[in-house]
Amino acid sequence: xxxxxxxxxxxxxxxxxxxxxxxxxxxxxxxxxxxxxxxxxxxxxxxxxxxxxxxxxxxxxxxxxxxxxxxxxxxxxxxxxxxxxxxxxxxxxxxxxxxxxxxxxxxxxxxxxxxxxxxxxxxxxxxxxxxxxxxxxxxxxxxxxxxxxxxxxxxxxxxxxxxxxxxxxxxxxxxxxxxxxxxxxxxxxxxxxxxxxxxxxxxxxxxxxxxxxxxxxxxxxxxxxxxxxxxxxxxxxxxxxxxxxxxxxxxxxxxxxxxxxxxxxxxxxxxxxxxxxxxxxxxxxxxxxxxxxxxxxxxxxxx
Amino acid sequence: xxxxxxxxxxxxxxxxxxxxxxxxxxxxxxxxxxxxxxxxxxxxxxxxxxxxxxxxxxxxxxxxxxxxxxxxxxxxxxxxxxxxxxxxxxxxxxxxxxxxxxxxxxxxxxxxxxxxxxxxxxxxxxxxxxxxxxxxxxxxxxxxxxxxxxxxxxxxxxxxxxxxxxxxxxxxxxxxxxxxxxxxxxxxxxxxxxxxxxxxxxxxxxxxxxxxxxxxxxxxxxxxxxxxxxxxxxxxxxxxxxxxxxxxxxxxxxxxxxxxxxxxxxxxxxxxxxxxxxxxxxxxxxxxxxxxxxxxxxxxxxxxxxxxxxx
Numbered sequence: 001x002x003x004x005x006x007x008x009x010x011x012x013x014x015x016x017x018x019x020x021x022x023x024x025x026x027x028x029x030x031x032x033x034x035x036x037x038x039x040x041x042x043x044x045x046x047x048x049x050x051x052x053x054x055x056x057x058x059x060x061x062x063x064x065x066x067x068x069x070x071x072x073x074x075x076x077x078x079x080x081x082x083x084x085x086x087x088x089x090x091x092x093x094x095x096x097x098x099x100x101x102x103x104x105x106x107x108x109x110x111x112x113x114x115x116x117x118x119x120x121x122x123x124x125x126x127x128x129x130x131x132x133x134x135x136x137x138x139x140x141x142x143x144x145x146x147x148x149x150x151x152x153x154x155x156x157x158x159x160x161x162x163x164x165x166x167x168x169x170x171x172x173x174x175x176x177x178x179x180x181x182x183x184x185x186x187x188x189x190x191x192x193x194x195x196x197x198x199x200x201x202x203x204x205x206x207x208x209x210x211x212x213x214x215x216x217x218x219x220x221x222x223x224x225x226x227x228x229x230x231x232x233x234x235x236x237x238x239x240x241x242x243x244x245x246x247x248x249x250x251x252x253x254x255x256x257x258x259x260x261x262x263x264x265x266x267x268x269x270x271x272x273x274x275x276x277x278x279x280x281x282x283x284x285x286x287x288x289x290x291x292x293x294x295x296x297x298x299x300x301x302x303x
Numbered sequence: 304x305x306x307x308x309x310x311x312x313x314x315x316x317x318x319x320x321x322x323x324x325x326x327x328x329x330x331x332x333x334x335x336x337x338x339x340x341x342x343x344x345x346x347x348x349x350x351x352x353x354x355x356x357x358x359x360x361x362x363x364x365x366x367x368x369x370x371x372x373x374x375x376x377x378x379x380x381x382x383x384x385x386x387x388x389x390x391x392x393x394x395x396x397x398x399x400x401x402x403x404x405x406x407x408x409x410x411x412x413x414x415x416x417x418x419x420x421x422x423x424x425x426x427x428x429x430x431x432x433x434x435x436x437x438x439x440x441x442x443x444x445x446x447x448x449x450x451x452x453x454x455x456x457x458x459x460x461x462x463x464x465x466x467x468x469x470x471x472x473x474x475x476x477x478x479x480x481x482x483x484x485x486x487x488x489x490x491x492x493x494x495x496x497x498x499x500x501x502x503x504x505x506x507x508x509x510x511x512x513x514x515x516x517x518x519x520x521x522x523x524x525x526x527x528x529x530x531x532x533x534x535x536x537x538x539x540x541x542x543x544x545x546x547x548x549x550x551x552x553x554x555x556x557x558x559x560x561x562x563x564x565x566x567x568x569x570x571x572x573x574x575x576x577x578x579x580x581x582x583x584x585x586x587x588x589x590x591x592x593x594x595x596x597x598x599x600x601x602x603x604x605x606x607x608x609x610x611x612x613x614x
Contacts, residue, residue, distance in 0.1 A: 036438075036442070134316075134319055134323065137320045138320050138324060138327065140546070140595075141592050142327075143546050143584070143591060145549065145550030145553045145568075146553060146580075146584060147584070149553075151331075154331070230449070233451045233454075234451060234452075234550075234554055237453050238554075238557065238569055239573065240572070252451075252453070252454060256558075261457060266461060269457055269458070273450075273451060273454030273455075273458070277446070277449050277450045277451065277454070281449040284446075284448055284449045
C-alpha cells in the first residue's frame with residue numbers, strides 16, 4: 001500500500017517534470033529560431049565569461065596606481081591610463097562585474113517585489129488591492145532618476161545601496177502586469193474548479209497562478225536588467241556609485257572629470273560606453289525575442 | 304460610466320497620489336539616514352538669522368507631527384524653504400524661473416521629434432514588416448534604447464564640438480555676449496539647444512517606435528481601423544513617459560551643462576542642497592500626475608472603450 005502510493009507520487013512528479021522539460025524544449029526551439037535573440041544571448045554569455053575570468057585577463061589591479069597619469073594607448077596600457085595613473089583597460093574589464101551584478105540583482109529584486117504585490121492585489125482584490133494600487137501609482141509618479149539620486153545620496157555610496165535604489169524604483173511595471181494577468185487567470189475554469197474542491201488560496205496562487213504568470217514575469221525581468229544596467233551606469237557617472245569597485249559609469253565619470261572630452265582622448269570615453277551599450281543590447285535583443293515568443297498575441301505573426 | 308464621472312474619478316486618484324507624494328517627500332528628508340533635518344539646522348552656509356527663522360518657520364525642533372502640519376501649511380502658501388548652496392535664495396524662486404523654462408524647452412522639443420519620428424517610422428516598419436528595412440529599424444531602436452543617454456551626449460560633444468567645432472560645448476547661450484536683438488538671442492539659444500535636443504530625442508525614439516509598430520501590427524491583425532485606435536495608446540504612453548523624460552533630461556542637462564532643473568538636481572545632490580531637492584521632487588511629482596491625468600482624459604475622449612476598461 002505504502003509502496004503503491006510511493007510509486008504514484010513518484011510517477012506524478014516525474015510526469016510533472018516531463019511537462020516542464022517539454023515546455024522548456026519547445027521554448028528553446030522557438031528561441032533558437034530568432035537570430036536577434038541568439039545574438040543577444042551570445043553577447044550576454046560573452047560578457048559573463050569576461051566578468052568571471054577578469055583577474056586572468058587583466059595585467060593590473062584596476063585600483064592600483066600603475067603608471068604615469070594620462071598615458072595614451074601603448075604597449076603596456078592598451079587603453080592608456082587615467083588621471084591618477086590607473087590602467088583603463090583593467091578597469092574596463094573589471095567593470096563588467098559591477099554592471100552584470102547590479103543589473104541582474106536589481107532587476108531580480110524589483111521583479112520579485114512587483115510579482116508579490118501584483119499577485120496579492122489581483123488575487124485578493126478589495127481593500128488590499130486599492131491600497132497596493134495607490135502605492136503603485138505613487139511609485140509610477142515619482143520621477144525615476146531624481147528619486148534614485150536622492151535615495152542614493154541619503155543612503156551612501158555602496159553597491160548594495162545602488163541595487164536597493166534601482167529595485168525600489170523599478171517594480172511598478174511588473175506589479176501592474178502581474179495584477180492584470182492574475183485577474184484574468186483567476187477566472188479560468190480550472191482555478192474555479194480547484195477552488196470548488198476546497199483548495200486553499202496559497203495552493204491556488206502557487207500551483208495555478210504563479211506558473212502561468214511566470215513566463216511574462218521572466219520577460220519583464222530581462223527588460224528590467226537593461227534598465228538596471230543603464231541606471232547603474234548613470235548613477236555611477238553622476239558620482240553616486242560604489243567608490244571601491246571599478247565600473248563603466250565611474251570610468252566615464254573619471255573621463256569627464258579629467259577633461260577627456262576637451263582634449264579629445266577618445267580611448268577614455270568610447271570603450272566604457274560601448275561596453276554598457278553592448279551588454280544592454282544583449283539583454284534588449286533577448287527580451288525582444290522573448291516577447292515575440294511569450295506574448296501569445298505576437299506569436300501568431302512572424303514579425 | 305460617463306466621461307465626466309471618469310474625469311472626476313481620475314482627478315481624485317491624482318490628488319491622492321499627490322498627497323502621498325507630499326507625505327513621502329516629508330518622510331524621505333526627515334527620517335532617512337544621514338539625517339537631513341540636522342543638516343537643515345546645522346548647515347554652515349546658512350546665516351544664523353536665516354537659520355533661526357527657518358527653524359521657527361518649519362518647527363524643526365517640535366514633534367514630527369507638528370512639523371508635518373507646518374510643512375503642509377507652508378507648502379500651500381508656496382513656501383518651500385531656502386537653498387543652502389545659493390546663499391539662502393528661496394527654493395520656489397530658483398525652481399520656477401529660467402531653469403524651468405529651459406527644461407521645458409529641451410524636453411518639449413526632443414519629445415516632439417522622437418514622437419513624430421517614432422510614429423512615422425513605426426508605421427513604415429509595420430507596413431513593411433519582416434523586410435530588411437523593418438528589421439534594421441528594430442535593431443536600431445533597440446540599440447538606441449540600450450545606449451546610456453549621457454554617453455551619447457559625450458560622443459556628440461566629442462565629434463561635433465571638439466573635432467568639428469560646429470556645436471558649442473556647454474551652456475544655453477554663449478557666455479559674455481550681449482545680443483543686439485531677440486532674433487540673435489534666439490538663434491544663439493537654438494544653436495546651444497541642438498546637441499542636447501538630439502541626444503534626448505534619440506534616446507526616446509526607440510521606445511516610441513517599438514510601441515507604435517506593435518500597436519499598428521495589432522491593428523492589422525485584428526482588422527481594425529488604423530489611426531483612430533493607435534492614437535489612444537500613444538497619448539497615454541506620453542503621460543507615463545514624462546518620468547522617463549525627466550530622468551533623461553537630468554543626464555543630458557548634466558553632460559551639456561544645460562541650465563535647467565535636471566542640472567539643478569545634479570548640483571543639489573552634489574552640494575547636499577536638500578531644500579532644493581525636496582522642492583524639485585515635489586514639483587516634478589505634481590507635473591507627472593497632471594500630465595498622466597491629462598493623457599488619460601484625452602485617451603478616454605479618443606477611445607470611449609478605455610474608460611470602461613479602467614476599474
